[in-house]
Every structure is written in structure tokens, then in C-alpha cells.
Amino acid sequence: MSFGKGARLHLIDGSAYIFRAYHALPPLTRKSDGLPVGAVAGFSNMLWKYILDQQGSEAPTHVAVIFDHSSKTFRNAIYPEYKANRPDLPEDLQPQFPLTRDATRAFNIACIETEGYEADDIIAALACKARDAGGQVTIVSSDKDLMQLIGNGVTMLDPMKNKLIGPDEVIEKFGVGPDRVVDVQALAGDSVDNVPGAPGIGIKTAAQLINEYGDLETLLARAGEIKQPKRRQTLIDNAEQIRISKRLVELDCDTPLDFTLESLEVKEPEAEALLKFLSEMEFRTLTNRVAEKLGAEAPAVVSAPPSDAPAAPEQPGIDTSLYQNTTDRAALDQWIADIRNIGYVAIDTETTSLDEMQAELVGISLSTAPGMATYIPVGHVAGGDDLFGQTQRVDGQMDLAEVLAALKPVLEDPAILKIGQNLKYDWKILARHGITMAPIADTMLMSYALNAGTHNHGMDELAERYLGHKTIPIKDLIGSGKSQINFGQVSLDKAGRYAAEDADVTLRLYQHFAPMLPTERVTTVYQTLERPMVPVLGQMEMSGIRIDGDTLKRMSNAFAQKMAQLEDEIYELAGEKFNVGSPKQLGEILFEKMGMAGGKQGKTGAFSTSADVLEDLAVEHDLPARVLDWRQIAKLKSTYTDALPTYVNPDTGRVHTSYSIAGAQTGRLASTDPNLQNIPVRSEEGRRIREAFVATPGHKLVSLDYSQIELRILAHVADIPALKQAFRDGVDIHAMTASQMFNVPVEGMDPMIRRQAKAINFGVIYGISGFGLSRNLRIPRAEAQAFIDTYFQRFPEIRAYMDRTVEDAKRDGSVRTLFGRRINTPGINQSGPAAGGARRAAINAPIQGAAADIIRRAMIRMPDAIAHLPAKMLLQVHDELVFEVEDGAVDDLINVARDVMENAAEPAVKLSVPLVVDAGQGMNWAEAH
The missing domain is CATH 1.10.150.20 (5' to 3' exonuclease, C-terminal subdomain)
Known part of the structure; x- marks a missing residue:
């Protein structure tokens, strides 16, 4: 339908809806995972009420809900302190913002936001465009800032009072008509948005002045005529500040729009999509009301009943003998049907190796309720080879491709929650098979958000601590040492009990931790800083980074020569040759022969020569200082130049480090296999290690590093x-x-x-x-x-x-x-x-x-921000992110990534100092850093 005379456009102020919903309702969390949804529930009810109210000949022909994109807009460039006084968003409200967008789309209403512009500007642009086209516009909001738009076919509707706002109501509020609202606001300022205005002048005085002089510019030009001395001087002294204030409060009717008015045509809600969203949010009452109105069958709203019993003895017992393997399609289809019915599943994968990039998938376990778990074996082989040297597949298993094809729609279904323990491992295993699991919940990360610094977060410890259950030790199945086998060689019955137990325990841990997140005030931390890291790090780790083996060989030789040189210096300082790498011999030289103070002997009688001891002695003598230098070079040689080539994946030709999300209690990431976090950056030798990390031909490595964060x-x-x-x-x-x-x-x-x-x-x-x-x-x-x-x-x-x-x-x-x-x-x-x-x-x-949180926030936002660029995020090392990007897109990548990083704290935290990011580029990491 074309937009013109007779068209009626309704523009709903989404932000106003959200805050009204949040403050009007008591806190509400989704029972299945503890996610705060109170504002989403209120928002959805308000949208539904709006739809029901729009009936008859005056119903809108076009409608849209308009949202603020972010806190930073063009106004911050005009006046950096704009909205600086706004309080931080409540912790439980932050994760609900994206869900309100989902709700809008579920109701089949256009959902609009534009980066760099406020919702009010988008509303202004749409209202002006619709008015000029001959249409009628109703702005569904009570925001006073929008009242400047009223007139010439534009009205406002206060949705809470169901009251129309026209020119008369504007005059009642501001003392002037809509066309002079901006002038009054520029004079009066706004403490909420930190618009300065003219000190000491309020709305009433501002209206009197504008009515007397006609408009703001005339008033400022004739300010010297004002009789009251204080008011006259205030206007003269603050004229430029008042003009800036006008630019801040004046809405931009020229805000760019990348859609047409025609695209906002009213559409009926699609029952299936809307009911799916409402049931996923677990809004039972609204789900039933909508289903009845739309003449559809209400889907079952089933949430995982959280365990209210934190003490281990109160947990139900776990009987692993009840588990059964799933070995045929009919049984698998029944599990899939159950999963779709309840909307969640605990999942775990079993593989041949801990290396996610090379491990072969041998089985998948699922659990839908405590005690209800199964194992689907797909890759178990007999212990020995056949006459032709080939492994023999064990009978009683399903085909891997068939299982993955059946599970893929469930594992990628946004309405079904996938629950795991250390889920990044399973995410990568399945990603290598073309499955991107989402949405997810991770019990390890829940425990980490709740208990960082008090205990470890591995499943075995969590099961014993919180469920009173001792899990089957993996060593009982695969052994240890030289006789160790891989999981694919474990018998199906033993593998089934072990694997199904993992899924069952994971589900129980989830039900224990989920209701604790809001109680302990860590829901936002888990939802915004922990859980989203799983796919981000999973993709980074799978991307990997190239290394130059020849460079490493040259460095290794150079380090060996440097060590030999340092050994000669050490021998000369000691007055004799000895094994520098022997703590016992070094201790004897330092404390017996040279008589240095501070020697402490352990139970074996040997002197301690730890780094702490040598650093103390280095203040007084060169010998321990040279030994410390020698140890650093030796460590670089053994840990990096000699070892890095052994980490190259034969299939990808790249090194794939693994990041631990729940390692350091402060939130800092740690990397292993290889550890890239500990490469020294302050020594010349440490910096040279980075020369071996190189870009793919036709690409550059780009490093962005927070400065003194x-x-x-x-x-x-x-x-x-x-x-x-x-x-x-x-x-x-x-x-x-x-x-x-x-x-x-x-x-x-x-x-x-x-x-x-x-x-x-x-x-x-x-x-x-x-x-x-x-x-x-x-x-x-x-x-x-x-x-x-x-x-x-x-x-x-x-x-x-x-x-x-x-x-x-x-x-x-x-x-x-x-x-x-x-x-x-x-x-x-x-x-x-x-x-x-x-x-x-x-x-x-x-x-x-806080520094760790900020770079996590940047990393989580980065994939979407750089999706349009030929670039990948490869590494995170402390305060630094490393990217690989095609040569022609380097500058674009730096601009986008720097903006994400420098604004990563907002809107959750408004820092009183700027974040600064240094950027570099080169063919290798050393050049880029």
C-alpha cells in the first residue's frame, strides 16, 4: 500500500514502553534459566493491548516501534557532557533490551533503530516525512521532547492515560505553541539529559521571554534591553551555551532512513511466531490470551523446575544404571520430540581427544530431566585392527551423519536452550560438523559467576559439592599412562553410563545454579560477560593463526647463542663453571662459595634459588641478575621457539590456542596449548617471539591495544x-x-x-x-x-x-x-x-x-561490528586484540574495532576518563604491536 493522503502512521516510543514496563511491574525471572524478563513481560503486554485497542476506521495503516540504538549520538560530538548525569541502567534491565526488539518482531511490527541517532530523531524524521506525504501521524508517547513535532497532522497519544496531546496541551505544559517548544527548552535546559540552558531560568520564565521577544535568536540579540540585571547578564554571558542547548534539544527531521514509509504497513501477528516467542519467554497468561484471540492452539509453556535445595544431602540420588543408549532412529526421534516439547536439553559430546580441532566425535549424550538421560554412540571401534590394518566399527551404533542431521534443527533452534558444562568444547566440536549451537547455557560459567575465587568449576567437583554425587572417573574407562585408550575404544555399555551421567549431572547443576544468579546479583555478569564469550572464543580458536617455522628456528639458534654468552658471563662472575640450570649447584655457588645473605635450605638441604630469591639478590650483585636473564631466555626457547612448531595443526597449518573463560577469578582470560598470554612484551627477546606470528599472504595482522587501561x-x-x-x-x-x-x-x-x-x-x-x-x-x-x-x-x-x-x-x-x-x-x-x-x-x-570486563564486552560486540569486513579476530592477550584482515580493508577494520573498544564500557558504565586504543599493522605480530 502506498503512503499518501488517508494514511495513518503510528510511531511507538519503544524506550518509553520499556522503562514504563520495568518500573510498573515487580521483578520477574524466567524459571528455566533465571533470565530477568519483567520488562519484556510488561512491554509485550503493552504491545498486545495497543494492538487490541487499534480497531475501527481510525486504526493505523502503518506502524513502527522506534528504539534508541546506543547512548552515543551526534549530540555527544556537539556537547560531550550530554546525558552524562544519567544513572547506570539497573543490572537486571540491561539483558532485557535485545529481548524487547525480539518481542516487537514477534508481534510482526516494524522494529527500527539507527546508529548515532536517538529514537526521538527517527520519530521526527518519520513524522515529517509522513506529514509531507499527506498522512496523519500519531506518536505513541508522553515524552515532552516530542511535543515540538505536534501540529499539521501530527498528534501524540499518552498510552498510559489514553489521552491525546495536541497544541492546546503543549501550550498548557510549556506556555508556548509546538513551534516554540525548542526555544523554551534551550533556555530552561534539562538536568536529566544534562542540557545546560541558561542558569536560573526555568520553563515559566523561558516561556515569558519567548512570548515577549518572539523567538530565541531575537531574544539573544536584544538581551541588552532586558530590565532585570541578573537575567540580562545571564543571557549575555551564556548566549553560546544557550545556542548549543538548542542544537541538543532540536530533533533532526533529516535523520537518514534506510527504509520507506510503505514498508511500515500494518501486518497481522503471525500466530506461530508470536506464540513461540511468548512461550519461550514463559509468559503463560499472555500466551493463552493471544492464542485464544488468534484462534490458535497455545503451545505448552514448560520451564525447568529449579532446584531449591542447595545442600547436597537434599539432592535426589543419581542412579546411572537407569540410562539407556539410543541406537535407532525411532528412539532418537522420540528424544527430539521431547526436547521440542520442553524447550531445553542438556548436551555433552564424547570424542577421541581433548584437542577440539582434531578430535573425532564418537558420541553425544542428552538429558531432558533429572534421571532422564541417554547416550547416542556413533564412533566406537573395537580395540584392535582387522587383518587389513583397519579399525573395526562396533555394532549397535547409529550413523554419525544421520544423527547430526536429525539433531541439527534442534541444536540451532533459537527457541530451545542448549545446556552444557564447559560448553565451548562441545560448541567447537559441533561447529566443525556444520552445527552452530544457540542459544546456550553453561553451568561452568554459572558457577564461575557465582563462586569465582572460592573453588574450581569442573563438573566432578561441582557434582560432589552441590549434588552430593561422585561421578564416574574417566580413568576407570580409558586408563592412564602408556596403556591409556581413547573414548572411542570404550565399550558401549560403560561409555553410555559415563556419558549420560555427564548430561544428567549438567542439567541438575543448571537447575541448581539458574535461580541463584538473580539472588546473588550476578545475572547480568553471566548473561552479558560470560555466556556470550562461548561462541566468540570458539570462533577465534577455530580461526587460529599462522606461524613461520623458519623464523622460529633462527630465533632458537639465536637464543642458544645468547644463553651461551650469558653462561660465560655467569662463569666469570662465579669464578668457575657449573650447571646454570641446576638449582642445587647455583645455590652452593651463591650461598656457600660467595656467602650471599638470605640463603634458605629446604628439607633436602638444597638452597632455594627461586625467582623471588634471585630478584632480591640482584639488587646487590650481578650474578643472580645474569642468571635471571639466562632463565628468561631458556624459557622462551623451550616454551616458544622450540615448542610452537609442535602445535601447528596438520589440517589447517595454523596454531589454535585454547582460552579459559573461567580461569582467573578477575575475569582475565588464560590461554593454553600454547599459552600466548605469557609471552613477555617488555624484553627485546619476548618481542621478537611475536615476529614468528604472521599473516596469510594478501593480509595483514592488526593489533589494537588499550593504553594504560x-x-x-x-x-x-x-x-x-x-x-x-x-x-x-x-x-x-x-x-x-x-x-x-x-x-x-x-x-x-x-x-x-x-x-x-x-x-x-x-x-x-x-x-x-x-x-x-x-x-x-x-x-x-x-x-x-x-x-x-x-x-x-x-x-x-x-x-x-x-x-x-x-x-x-x-x-x-x-x-x-x-x-x-x-x-x-x-x-x-x-x-x-x-x-x-x-x-x-x-x-x-x-x-x-573491570579491565577484563571491558575487553570482554568489546570482544562480544566485535563479530557483529566487523561482519561486513574481510577480517577475523584471532587472539586476545591481556589488553590487546589481534585481527587478520585483507590488505585493502586494514584502515576500515582499525576504525571499526577501535570504536567498539573505546566505547565498550558504555552504556553500563560511564567512565570519567577516556579509553584510548593504540593500533598497529604489519606482516607479523611484532610489526603490528
Whole structure:
């Protein structure tokens, strides 16, 4: 239907609907997984009521729901403080925003948002376009900012009061007609949106002035004529600020639209799609109402009943003898039907190896209720080979291709929740077979969100701790050592009990943890920082990165020569030759022959020569310093230049590291096989390792790295004015610190003084002591302590932050990051040496944790942001992301990725300092970094 005279367009303010729904209803969580859905429920009910109310000859012919895309718009470029005072969104509201978009589409209504523009601007553009085409427009909202659009065929409808708002109502509110609302708002300002306006002038006075002088520009031009001195001076002094305010409140009727008015034509809800969404959200009452109205059968709304019994003895027992293998299509189809009926399934895969990139799939286990689990064997073989050297497939199994084809629609169905333990492994295994599991829930990550720092999160420990059940040990099936077999060689009956138990236990753990997430206030952490990492990291790990074997060989030889050179220096300092790699011989040289202080003998009688011991001694003598250098080179050689080639996948020719999401309690990722997080970046040798990581021909590696992110977070959380201003001004933070500490000018500063300030700046984040700083700088302890004392005198806010954080940790047993991540602090209330470590960890955790949260948020947003580019995200190392991109798209990738990273904290947290991302590119990682 064309849009013209007689057309009636309704524009629904989606954001207003969301906030009204959120504040009008009590908190509500989806029983199956603890996801907050209260605002989604209210939003859906409001949409349904709206649809029912639009009947008769005046019903709309076209309709759309308009949303804000993000907090950053073109207005922030005009006035950076625009909306800066807005409070953070409630934790349980954040994950509901995307669901309201899903709800809009489920109701078959156009869902619109545009990056860089507010919903009000889109509404303005649509209203102007529709009005000019001869149509009638109704804006469904009570937002005063939209009242400037009223008139000439545009009205507003307050959906809560069911009251029309026209020109008379605008005059009643603002004292002027719609055409002068912007002028009044520019004068009065808006404290909610942080629009400055004219100090001391409110709506009433602003309306009087505009009515007297006609419009804002005339008023400002004739401000000198105003008799009241204070008001006159205010307008003269703040004229430019008032003009800026007008630009902030004036809606943009020229907002770009990538669709036509015709595309907004009203469509009837499609019963199947709408009821599927409502039942997936577990809105039983609304599901039944909609089904009745649409004349459709209401689908069953079944949620996993959460376990209310946290104590292990209260958990139902697990009898593994009840499980049965699924070995025919009819039985598999029945399981699939059950899964579709209840809307969730716990899943686990069994394979021949822990290496997801090479492991062969031998079976899949499923569970739909406690005690209801099965194993589907597909790749088990007999223990020995046949006469022709071929493995023999065991009878009683289904065909792998048939099983995957049958399960694929279920595993990819967005209405069916897939539950797993350490699900990234299974995600990758299935992804290699063309199946992308979604949506997912991960019990390991639930446990991590709830209990980081208190215990491990492996299934065996969780089962015993929370279910009172000891799982079947894998060693009982595959053995250990040289006689170990792979899972594909395990008999079907033993494999079935073990695998089905995994799925059953996983489902029970899910039912235990899901209701705890909102209770412990970690739902948002799990939903936005943990669970979404599974597919992001899974894809990164599968992409892998190329390495240059020849470069590694040259480095290995160079490191061997460097080690030999250091050995000669060590022998000369020691006065004799000895095995530098022998702690026993080194201890004898240092403490017996050379008589150095601090020698401690263990139970075996040998002296300790740990890194801590050598770092203490290095302050006084060159020999331990050279040994430390030798050890670093030896480690680089053995761990990287010699070992990296062994990690190259023979099928892909690339190295595929594996990231642990639930490793460090602060949220930092860890990588293994190989560990790429521990490549030193401050030493020349460590930087050279990165030369071996290379781009595919025709591509570049691009590195984007947060600049001093933890110091920036410290400046924000400790509220340190000097540091915050320095970061805003883009000055050299270490030189600035040195200047303020030691009263020396920045210009011409001795590099050693800057280095000392840098060591303190970074060390203080980790609660460094004079003892630790003396090690880092290799200076006397008294001198190091004096530096720290001066630092705290200059920045007392840091000491206040430390004391406050420790007190909070002692009281709560945990600390939280800016994003709500809870980091437990066991040992904080103990005495002795352990308490010192717990105290330092508590001080550092909110800072390091927030940095980890920010880069996670960036990584989660990145795939969608760069989907249009020939680029892949390959690695994450601390505060750095590494990409591979085609040569011609490097600049585009840098621009997009940098924007994502620098704005990753928002809208959840508005930092008082800017995040800055450094970018580089090259044929190898060293060039790019």
C-alpha cells in the first residue's frame, strides 16, 4: 500500500514502553534459566493491548516501534557532557533490551533503530516525512521532547492515560505553541539529559521571554534591553551555551532512513511466531490470551523446575544404571520430540581427544530431566585392527551423519536452550560438523559467576559439592599412562553410563545454579560477560593463526647463542663453571662459595634459588641478575621457539590456542596449548617471539591495544582529579606523576625518574610494597619505600581507595567490578603473611576485573561490528586484540574495532576518563604491536 493522503502512521516510543514496563511491574525471572524478563513481560503486554485497542476506521495503516540504538549520538560530538548525569541502567534491565526488539518482531511490527541517532530523531524524521506525504501521524508517547513535532497532522497519544496531546496541551505544559517548544527548552535546559540552558531560568520564565521577544535568536540579540540585571547578564554571558542547548534539544527531521514509509504497513501477528516467542519467554497468561484471540492452539509453556535445595544431602540420588543408549532412529526421534516439547536439553559430546580441532566425535549424550538421560554412540571401534590394518566399527551404533542431521534443527533452534558444562568444547566440536549451537547455557560459567575465587568449576567437583554425587572417573574407562585408550575404544555399555551421567549431572547443576544468579546479583555478569564469550572464543580458536617455522628456528639458534654468552658471563662472575640450570649447584655457588645473605635450605638441604630469591639478590650483585636473564631466555626457547612448531595443526597449518573463560577469578582470560598470554612484551627477546606470528599472504595482522587501561580505571574508581585530568588532556601520565612526586619539570626529564614513576604507577595497582618495588627497579628497599610514601602523599585518594576496598572485602568477603562481577576474597580476614596477599588481591581485583570486563564486552560486540569486513579476530592477550584482515580493508577494520573498544564500557558504565586504543599493522605480530 502506498503512503499518501488517508494514511495513518503510528510511531511507538519503544524506550518509553520499556522503562514504563520495568518500573510498573515487580521483578520477574524466567524459571528455566533465571533470565530477568519483567520488562519484556510488561512491554509485550503493552504491545498486545495497543494492538487490541487499534480497531475501527481510525486504526493505523502503518506502524513502527522506534528504539534508541546506543547512548552515543551526534549530540555527544556537539556537547560531550550530554546525558552524562544519567544513572547506570539497573543490572537486571540491561539483558532485557535485545529481548524487547525480539518481542516487537514477534508481534510482526516494524522494529527500527539507527546508529548515532536517538529514537526521538527517527520519530521526527518519520513524522515529517509522513506529514509531507499527506498522512496523519500519531506518536505513541508522553515524552515532552516530542511535543515540538505536534501540529499539521501530527498528534501524540499518552498510552498510559489514553489521552491525546495536541497544541492546546503543549501550550498548557510549556506556555508556548509546538513551534516554540525548542526555544523554551534551550533556555530552561534539562538536568536529566544534562542540557545546560541558561542558569536560573526555568520553563515559566523561558516561556515569558519567548512570548515577549518572539523567538530565541531575537531574544539573544536584544538581551541588552532586558530590565532585570541578573537575567540580562545571564543571557549575555551564556548566549553560546544557550545556542548549543538548542542544537541538543532540536530533533533532526533529516535523520537518514534506510527504509520507506510503505514498508511500515500494518501486518497481522503471525500466530506461530508470536506464540513461540511468548512461550519461550514463559509468559503463560499472555500466551493463552493471544492464542485464544488468534484462534490458535497455545503451545505448552514448560520451564525447568529449579532446584531449591542447595545442600547436597537434599539432592535426589543419581542412579546411572537407569540410562539407556539410543541406537535407532525411532528412539532418537522420540528424544527430539521431547526436547521440542520442553524447550531445553542438556548436551555433552564424547570424542577421541581433548584437542577440539582434531578430535573425532564418537558420541553425544542428552538429558531432558533429572534421571532422564541417554547416550547416542556413533564412533566406537573395537580395540584392535582387522587383518587389513583397519579399525573395526562396533555394532549397535547409529550413523554419525544421520544423527547430526536429525539433531541439527534442534541444536540451532533459537527457541530451545542448549545446556552444557564447559560448553565451548562441545560448541567447537559441533561447529566443525556444520552445527552452530544457540542459544546456550553453561553451568561452568554459572558457577564461575557465582563462586569465582572460592573453588574450581569442573563438573566432578561441582557434582560432589552441590549434588552430593561422585561421578564416574574417566580413568576407570580409558586408563592412564602408556596403556591409556581413547573414548572411542570404550565399550558401549560403560561409555553410555559415563556419558549420560555427564548430561544428567549438567542439567541438575543448571537447575541448581539458574535461580541463584538473580539472588546473588550476578545475572547480568553471566548473561552479558560470560555466556556470550562461548561462541566468540570458539570462533577465534577455530580461526587460529599462522606461524613461520623458519623464523622460529633462527630465533632458537639465536637464543642458544645468547644463553651461551650469558653462561660465560655467569662463569666469570662465579669464578668457575657449573650447571646454570641446576638449582642445587647455583645455590652452593651463591650461598656457600660467595656467602650471599638470605640463603634458605629446604628439607633436602638444597638452597632455594627461586625467582623471588634471585630478584632480591640482584639488587646487590650481578650474578643472580645474569642468571635471571639466562632463565628468561631458556624459557622462551623451550616454551616458544622450540615448542610452537609442535602445535601447528596438520589440517589447517595454523596454531589454535585454547582460552579459559573461567580461569582467573578477575575475569582475565588464560590461554593454553600454547599459552600466548605469557609471552613477555617488555624484553627485546619476548618481542621478537611475536615476529614468528604472521599473516596469510594478501593480509595483514592488526593489533589494537588499550593504553594504560588499568591506570585509567584506577583514576576513575579512586576519583583522582589530577590523574583524570591528565588522561583527559592526553599527557604523558608517567612523566606527570614523576613531575608531581619529585618536583621536576616534565620537559627534559631524566628517563630514569620517569621509569621509577612508571613502576610505581603500575605497581600500586597490585598493592606493591617497598620490598617489591626494590626488586622491580633493583634499588635499595629504603629508597623504594620512600618513593611509595611520596606517591601516596601526592595522591591520597589512592590510599583512601585501598583502605575502603579492603574494608568492603573484609565485610562482604568479596569485591565487585564496575560491571557487577563479584570476586571472592578468601583469606582477607586471616592474619599473617596470607592476609597480605589477600589484601593486595582485593585491592587489585576491581581494577583488573573491570579491565577484563571491558575487553570482554568489546570482544562480544566485535563479530557483529566487523561482519561486513574481510577480517577475523584471532587472539586476545591481556589488553590487546589481534585481527587478520585483507590488505585493502586494514584502515576500515582499525576504525571499526577501535570504536567498539573505546566505547565498550558504555552504556553500563560511564567512565570519567577516556579509553584510548593504540593500533598497529604489519606482516607479523611484532610489526603490528
